[in-house]
Amino acid sequence: MSASTVYKSRLLAAAMLLVLTACSTTDIASVEEPPAAPMTGQTNDPAPGFENVKTGSEEDFILNVGRRIYFTQDSAKLDSVAMATLDNQAAWLNRNPTWLIKLQGFADDSGSESKMKTLSQQRADAAMAYLASKGVDARRMWARGYGNDREVRDCTERSCKVQNRRVVADLRAQHDES
Numbered sequence: 001m002s003a004s005t006v007y008k009s010r011l012l013a014a015a016m017l018l019v020l021t022a023c024s025t026t027d028i029a030s031v032e033e034p035p036a037a038p039m040t041g042q043t044n045d046p047a048p049g050f051e052n053v054k055t056g057s058e059e060d061f062i063l064n065v066g067r068r069i070y071f072t073q074d075s076a077k078l079d080s081v082a083m084a085t086l087d088n089q090a091a092w093l094n095r096n097p098t099w100l101i102k103l104q105g106f107a108d109d110s111g112s113e114s115k116m117k118t119l120s121q122q123r124a125d126a127a128m129a130y131l132a133s134k135g136v137d138a139r140r141m142w143a144r145g146y147g148n149d150r151e152v153r154d155c156t157e158r159s160c161k162v163q164n165r166r167v168v169a170d171l172r173a174q175h176d177e178s
Contacts, residue, residue: 056096058171065092069127071165073110076122078130086127089169090134100172101136103127105145108164113147121145127167142175 053059061067066089069082078086093101105124107116124143132138148164 061089061092061096061099061169061171065089067169069167070162071123071167072162073108073165074119076119076126078126082127083130086130087134090131090136093131093136093140094134097137097140098173100140100142100175101131102170102172102176103131103141103143104168104170105143106164106166106168107145107148108162109148117145117147119145120147123165123167127169 053063066085069078069085071077071082072079089101093099103124105120105122105127107120107123109116111119121143122145124145128138128141128143131141
């Protein structure tokens with residue numbers, strides 16, 4: 001390769017770099033994304049992208065209340081963390097009486113299919129009874145145990161299996177049977 005060819009290649013590469021640096025990604029971002037809401041530095045600032053969540057909406061319930069509670073192995077007993085989440089759910093549901101709630105119980109694979117289905121139903125029933133004790137009208141709720149049919153994670157480690165031992169509260173506009 002001749003010296004002039006090497007020189008031309010380097011000159012072309014330098015010119016391309018200059019062109020690329022002239023482009024600004026902030027110009028593109030300002031067109032594609034709305035400006036973020038100003039943050040106050042408080043811990044209750046909304047997460048970016050969730051500044052406009054309507055109070056009383058399903059998104060409000062999921063983001064600000066929480067929809068999952070977890071259980072220890074082979075147990076349907078509510079612990080203090082689960083009760084705190086259910087307290088928040090009850091308060092929210094009592095403020096938003098148009099919503100119905102389906103409590104879906106799940107289990108890991110630590111027992112027979114029938115045992116896990118029974119246990120998952122007991123978990124969902126325990127959550128429903130607790131919400132009723134906090135003033136949520138029982139006619140607005142129903143519980144269904146799914147056993148280990150719908151695992152969040154398929155795993156063998158004990159620390160992973162806890163994610164499958166849960167009750168998920170799903171808001172509904174009307175009652176369903178599934």
